[in-house]
Each structure stands twice: as C-alpha cells, then as structure tokens.
Amino acid sequence: MTQNPRAFREASKQAVHDPRLKQALGRIKGHFQLARRFASSDFPDFEALRDQGAAIREHSITHLQPLLAEFEKSVTSRGGKVHWARDAAEARQVVIEILKRSGARRVTKGKSMVSEEIGLNDALQAHGIEPIETDLGEYIIQLRHEPPSHIIAPAFHLNKEDVAETFRGAHRNLDPSRDLSERSALVSEARTMLRAAFEGADAGITGANFLTAREGAALIVTNEGNGDLTRLLPRTHIVVTGIEKVVPDLNAASVLLRLLTRSATGQPITSYVSVMSGPHSPELSDGPREFHVVLVDNGRTRLLGTPAQEALRCIRCAACLNHCPIYGAVGGHAYGATYPGPIGAALNPNLLGISQAHHHPNASTFCGRCAEVCPVKIPLPTIMRYWRAREYAAGLPPLSNRAGLGLWAFAAKRPQLYRLITKLASRILKRLSRDGRIHALPLAGGWFAIRDLPEPEGKTFMEQLKSS
Amino acid sequence: MRVGLFVTCLVDMMRPSVGFSTLQLLERAGCEVVVPPTQTCCGQPAWNSGADTHCQDLARKVIDTFLEFDYVVVPSGSCAGMIRNHYPEALKDDHTYHSRALSLAKKTYELTQFLVEIAHATEFSAKYKASACYHDSCSCLRELSVREAPRQLLAKVEGLELKPLKDSDVCCGFGGLFSVKYPEISERMADDKISDAKDTDSSLVIGPDLGCLLHLAGRAARRGETLKFRHIAEVLANCPHPSIGEGT
Numbered sequence: 001m002t003q004n005p006r007a008f009r010e011a012s013k014q015a016v017h018d019p020r021l022k023q024a025l026g027r028i029k030g031h032f033q034l035a036r037r038f039a040s041s042d043f044p045d046f047e048a049l050r051d052q053g054a055a056i057r058e059h060s061i062t063h064l065q066p067l068l069a070e071f072e073k074s075v076t077s078r079g080g081k082v083h084w085a086r087d088a089a090e091a092r093q094v095v096i097e098i099l100k101r102s103g104a105r106r107v108t109k110g111k112s113m114v115s116e117e118i119g120l121n122d123a124l125q126a127h128g129i130e131p132i133e134t135d136l137g138e139y140i141i142q143l144r145h146e147p148p149s150h151i152i153a154p155a156f157h158l159n160k161e162d163v164a165e166t167f168r169g170a171h172r173n174l175d176p177s178r179d180l181s182e183r184s185a186l187v188s189e190a191r192t193m194l195r196a197a198f199e200g201a202d203a204g205i206t207g208a209n210f211l212t213a214r215e216g217a218a219l220i221v222t223n224e225g226n227g228d229l230t231r232l233l234p235r236t237h238i239v240v241t242g243i244e245k246v247v248p249d250l251n252a253a254s255v256l257l258r259l260l261t262r263s264a265t266g267q268p269i270t271s272y273v274s275v276m277s278g279p280h281s282p283e284l285s286d287g288p289r290e291f292h293v294v295l296v297d298n299g300r301t302r303l304l305g306t307p308a309q310e311a312l313r314c315i316r317c318a319a320c321l322n323h324c325p326i327y328g329a330v331g332g333h334a335y336g337a338t339y340p341g342p343i344g345a346a347l348n349p350n351l352l353g354i355s356q357a358h359h360h361p362n363a364s365t366f367c368g369r370c371a372e373v374c375p376v377k378i379p380l381p382t383i384m385r386y387w388r389a390r391e392y393a394a395g396l397p398p399l400s401n402r403a404g405l406g407l408w409a410f411a412a413k414r415p416q417l418y419r420l421i422t423k424l425a426s427r428i429l430k431r432l433s434r435d436g437r438i439h440a441l442p443l444a445g446g447w448f449a450i451r452d453l454p455e456p457e458g459k460t461f462m463e464q465l466k467s468s
Numbered sequence: 469m470r471v472g473l474f475v476t477c478l479v480d481m482m483r484p485s486v487g488f489s490t491l492q493l494l495e496r497a498g499c500e501v502v503v504p505p506t507q508t509c510c511g512q513p514a515w516n517s518g519a520d521t522h523c524q525d526l527a528r529k530v531i532d533t534f535l536e537f538d539y540v541v542v543p544s545g546s547c548a549g550m551i552r553n554h555y556p557e558a559l560k561d562d563h564t565y566h567s568r569a570l571s572l573a574k575k576t577y578e579l580t581q582f583l584v585e586i587a588h589a590t591e592f593s594a595k596y597k598a599s600a601c602y603h604d605s606c607s608c609l610r611e612l613s614v615r616e617a618p619r620q621l622l623a624k625v626e627g628l629e630l631k632p633l634k635d636s637d638v639c640c641g642f643g644g645l646f647s648v649k650y651p652e653i654s655e656r657m658a659d660d661k662i663s664d665a666k667d668t669d670s671s672l673v674i675g676p677d678l679g680c681l682l683h684l685a686g687r688a689a690r691r692g693e694t695l696k697f698r699h700i701a702e703v704l705a706n707c708p709h710p711s712i713g714e715g716t
Contacts, residue, residue, distance in 0.1 A: 367638075368611065436714045447647065449652075451658070457483070464488070
C-alpha cells in the first residue's frame with residue numbers, strides 16, 4: 001500500500017462510504033473517548049496535570065541541545081551508544097550498519113511510529129534482514145502489507161473478522177477448521193507465531209515514549225509485554241526515536257506517563273512500563289549485550305522557532321485522533337501519511353512539505369476538540385491555520401479559490417458595493433428557490449454535492465432595516 | 469448601555485429574521501442598539517483560508533466600525549469567536565490596531581452569553597410548542613465557553629421541551645469552507661448529527677450559529693427529513709417566520 005497524502009480527497013471520499021471501515025471506526029467512542037473521559041475525571045486534578053505536562057514538554061523542546069547532550073553522556077557512561085541521524089535515510093543506514101556489524105538476520109520489533117516514519121522495514125528487507133513486528137496490531141498490518149492507521153492502535157481500521165481472514169491467509173500451519181471468531185483465539189494464534197520469533201531473533205528494535213536525560217534511559221509503555229521480549233532476549237537492542245522525546249529526568253517522565261496512558265487508552269498505567277538504560281551489566285542475568293539509541297531529527301529542528309514548534313511537545317497518545325470527527329469519519333489510511341489526524345495535520349506539512357501534505361491542515365472544521373483533549377496542550381487548530389497561511393502565501397491553493405476569496409474580500413471591504421451585491425444575490429437566490437430551497441447553483445458544486453441551500457428571505461437585513 | 473449589533477454576513481443575506489430577533493431581544497434587555505450600516509463580514513473565511521492580508525483589512529474595518537460601543541453583540545459563536553480570539557492574533561504586528569483589537573475583543577459577546585451574563589436578561593415571555601434539541605456550535609463551546617447560557621434561556625420558553633442531544637460537543641461538519649472543500653466528510657458528520665437529533669424525538673433543532681443551521685437544514689432537506697431548524701434568537705423573540713428552509 002503506497003502512501004499518497006495528495007490523494008486525500010479521493011481516499012477520504014472512498015473511506016466514508018466503506019461500511020466495514022465505518023463499523024471499525026464506530027468503536028472509537030467506547031474504546032477510547034469514554035475510557036479517556038473516565039480516567040481523566042477519576043484523576044484528582046487532570047487540568048493541573050495537563051498544565052504540568054505542557055510545561056515539561058515546552059521546557060524540553062526549548063532545551064533540546066543541552067538535554068540531548070546530557071542524555072548522550074548518560075547513555076555512554078552506562079556502556080550504550082548514541083547515534084545521530086539527520087534524516088530518514090541516515091537513520092535507516094545507521095540501523096542497518098549496526099545490524100550488519102552484529103550479523104543479525106532476524107529482528108523483532110516493538111511498535112514504533114518513528115520506524116514507520118523513516119520506512120525502516122522496507123530498508124531492512126532490502127538488506128536481507130527480516131523484521132518481525134511483535135505488537136499485535138502492528139503484526140497484523142505487517143501481514144497485510146499495510147501501514148498503521150492509528151498512532152497507538154495500528155490495526156484499528158480492522159474488525160476481528162478481517163484479522164481472522166488475515167491469519168488464515170498468512171499462517172500456513174493454521175488448521176482451517178480452527179475457530180477464530182473470538183478475540184482470545186486470535187490473540188493466542190498470534191502468540192504462538194510470535195513466541196517463535198522472539199526465540200529466534202538476533203536483534204530487537206523498539207521506539208521510545210520518553211528519553212530521560214539525567215538517567216540516560218529510554219521508556220516504553222506496552223500492554224502486551226512484547227516490548228520487554230523484544231529488548232531483553234536478543235543480543236542487540238536498538239532504540240529508534242525522535243530527538244524531541246527527551247525530557248529532563250525520570251520525575252518529569254513519570255508526570256508525562258500519567259498523562260499519556262490516561263489520554264491514550266484511559267488506563268491509569270499500562271500493563272508494562274519498561275525503563276531501558278543500557279546493556280546488561282555483569283551483575284544482571286539478562287538484557288542485551290549491545291544497547292544503541294538512534295536519535296532521528298528528520299525535520300524536527302526545522303520546526304523550532306516557527307509557530308508550529310509546539311507540535312514537538314506531542315507525546316503520541318492519539319487523543320487528538322480519537323476525538324477528531326474527521327479522523328472518525330475517514331480513518332487513518334485516507335491521510336496517506338505516517339501520522340494521521342490533527343497531529344498529522346500539524347506535523348506533516350513540515351515532514352513531507354506543504355505541497356504534499358496541504359490537505360491535512362485543511363481537513364479540519366477547527367472544531368477544537370483535539371486541542372481540548374491534548375494532554376500537553378498543543379494548540380492544534382492554531383498550528384493547522386498557520387500551515388494554511390503558509391500554503392496561501394506560497395500560492396498553492398487553486399487559482400479559482402484564491403480569485404474567489406480575493407473578489408469576496410474586495411467587495412467586503414467596500415460596504416456600498418457589498419450592499420449592492422448582497423441585495424442582488426439575495427433576490428436571485430430567492431427567485432431560484434423551489435419549496436423553500438435551492439437544489440443546485442453553478443460554481444457551488446461543493447455545497448450542492450450533498451445538500452440543498454435553504455431559501456433566503458429575498459431582501460437583506462440591511463435593506464429591510466433601512467425601509468422599516 | 470450602547471450596544472453595536474454585528475448581524476453577520478450570513479444573517480444579513482440568508483436569514484434577516486435572526487437579525488431582527490436579536491435586535492428585539494437586545495432592546496427588551498434594555499440596551500440602546502445601533503446597527504452600523506457599514507458593517508460587512510468579520511473576515512473569518514479569509515482567516516481560516518490563511519489569507520491573512522484580506523483578514524487583517526477586514527478586521528481593521530470592523531474595529532473602526534465597532535470600537536465606539538460599550539458592547540458588541542453577535543448572534544453567532546463563530547463570528548464572535550473570530551473577533552474575541554483571532555483579531556488580536558491577526559493584528560499582532562500592527563502597532564496601531566493590536567491594542568484596539570484587544571479592547572474590541574474584551575467587549576464583544578455572542579448573543580446568549582451577553583443576555584445572560586452581561587444584560588442579566590433571561591425573561592422574554594417566549595412561547596414555542598415543540599420538543600427540541602440544542603446544537604451547541606463548536607465556537608460557542610470551545611472558543612467562548614458558552615454552554616449554560618442558551619440552555620438557561622431556552623428553559624424559560626413556554627411549551628418548549630428541551631431534550632438532551634447525544635454527543636452535543638461533536639461538530640456538525642459545517643466548518644465554513646470545509647463544507648464545500650470536503651463535502652463527503654461534511655455529509656457524514658451532518659448525517660450523524662441529524663440522526664442523533666432524530667433519536668431525541670425532537671421536531672426542532674435550535675442553534676446559535678446560522679452556518680451550522682444552513683448546513684444541517686440543507687442536508688436534512690436533501691435527505692427528505694421533516695426536522696426543522698431555527699436560530700435561538702428567533703425562538704426567544706417569538707419570530708413568526710417559517711423555520712429555515714420552509715420558504716417564506
């Protein structure tokens with residue numbers, strides 16, 4: 001499945017008319033929205049926690065250099081190694097070099113959006129290294145050769161019947177008569193396949209939810225325990241993550257953890273929180289021999305100092321997706337990019353270029369629900385509007401849109417002319433009405449594609465006021 | 469109290485009865501109401517399109533027109549939100565107008581919020597026999613934190629049974645130019661809203677923003693629904709006009 005953000009319009013049109021997708025997305029409310037609502041209202045003062053989280057993240061992204069330097073020092077002092085990657089290509093190259101050096105052929109992976117962002121799996125395969133995704137959702141979409149459709153629930157677009165079909169197609173030893181109608185049967189089938197993968201892996205790759213500068217640790221949250229098996233069993237563990245994930249210390253990370261899990265799945269804490277702070281030491285029986293952290297910039301520093309900078313605060317909880325009515329209607333794949341929904345609309349114009357990702361900041365009614373639930377208070381609609389202004393300034397919207405807007409503004413700045421135009425328009429619209437509405441008008445296909453226009457009174461307010 | 473009434477471009481052209489209802493309500497609340505004849509549009513379409521220069525030009529005109537009043541009242545959450553929240557941002561680099569934008573922002577109110585919180589007027593002896601649900605506009609809810617005022621006002625309307633609308637904090641899919649740029653997504657959101665409204669067994673949907681109402685009424689008409697739509701000012705002012713899209 002190729003990712004094409006420019007095809008958003010067509011893809012979203014198809015998506016809203018896909019009944020299976022609608023069924024899958026219908027689970028958002030029960031699965032995520034209510035869970036978040038209960039978890040945040042159970043917490044004594046969630047608003048204060050959001051303020052605290054926002055302040056920690058704001059401090060972190062405005063002090064990236066010293067924090068990252070401290071992080072590198074701490075990791076190195078514990079026997080790990082930090083690698084820096086300016087862009088996706090460098091990041092892929094660094095990972096492949098580490099794996100080749102250690103002779104790795106099979107690699108287990110924990111769920112990582114940065115790994116999706118840099119296109120790691122395809123690169124590994126091209127170098128003869130087999131990546132096996134171990135997060136259940138990620139494993140399913142890997143079998144289906146699809147990108148994730150959600151930041152924390154990669155297979156959210158699928159129903160359990162789709163998953164059963166996928167397993168039957170991909171697992172050659174699966175008995176055709178086996179009942180896979182229950183969720184538990186699907187999980188146990190996946191577990192059987194993944195156990196073998198864990199045992200045979202030469203290296204493990206995970207992402208990181210947070211990096212703590214003082215301790216030189218990377219944290220991940222999981223509910224399946226796959227993260228621990230990925231990082232602890234193989235000889236080599238590689239953390240691939242974005243430079244913006246750094247925070248000052250474990251105390252700061254613990255504040256953000258409280259926000260993250262409640263905002264994401266509504267859990268007070270996930271089943272597992274793994275703190276990964278280097279290769280195993282002589283006094284420990286398990287853990288990797290080699291510990292690498294690949295810190296990816298890929299355009300992040302470019303955001304610093306711009307009005308979109310606050311997007312770097314993001315802790316990838318997906319609450320903005322879960323509360324976005326657009327995401328809820330079209331799902332993640334329609335966006336044609338690694339990061340869908342409001343956070344994608346804030347990040348993608350920088351990551352992919354505004355001409356590629358221009359639909360994303362436009363595909364919003366500015367309803368503001370995303371900003372309302374964001375645990376670190378990213379002003380998402382403000383950032384989307386900034387990208388629209390950049391798009392407009394670059395002359396990217398179609399000439400017809402810009403000309404239309406220019407004509408309208410020309411008239412709106414001239415009250416007398418405006419009065420005359422609205423007077424005429426009001427009369428014409430009234431004439432064209434049948435049964436209280438207008439069914440179609442030239443040059444207004446977007447409006448009339450799905451709705452009528454209620455009939456106007458025929459005389460403007462200003463006109464009537466003058467004559468009253 | 470001298471109040472400048474900003475009727476909004478949509479009300480001016482599509483639904484003057486909302487303007488007259490608003491005028492009536494404000495006068496009955498004891499305000500001296502002035503309708504500056506040079507007003508046009510608040511500039512929101514330009515702002516939301518990223519056409520900042522056009523928006524700044526229009527914002528300066530609105531400021532010049534309305535700065536003299538004690539209060540500015542707007543029968544729309546989105547236009548009031550534009551003036552309150554976005555004018556100061558749009559004009560932040562304009563040394564002359566930025567402070568004016570801030571002072572205009574402070575005295576600009578959405579109609580229901582103004583009636584309840586500033587004019588302390590909630591009694592309009594309104595009558596409307598129907599069961600209805602209220603569609604909060606996103607701008608009222610999240611840009612202006614207006615939630616209780618309209619409900620307080622509607623609770624006083626004789627004969628009106630207000631039913632709770634499920635997912636009342638979810639957008640109806642209008643979003644200004646969004647509605648024409650992405651009609652299919654807008655359609656899904658409107659349909660969800662219309663089904664939720666129908667599930668309440670209401671015959672009427674009341675709202676504070678004409679944009680949402682034209683979009684929802686237009687979609688409902690296209691679907692052949694019998695649901696009616698009205699602006700809250702019309703309900704409170706006993707406006708005799710047929711509901712939106714019912715002809716004149």
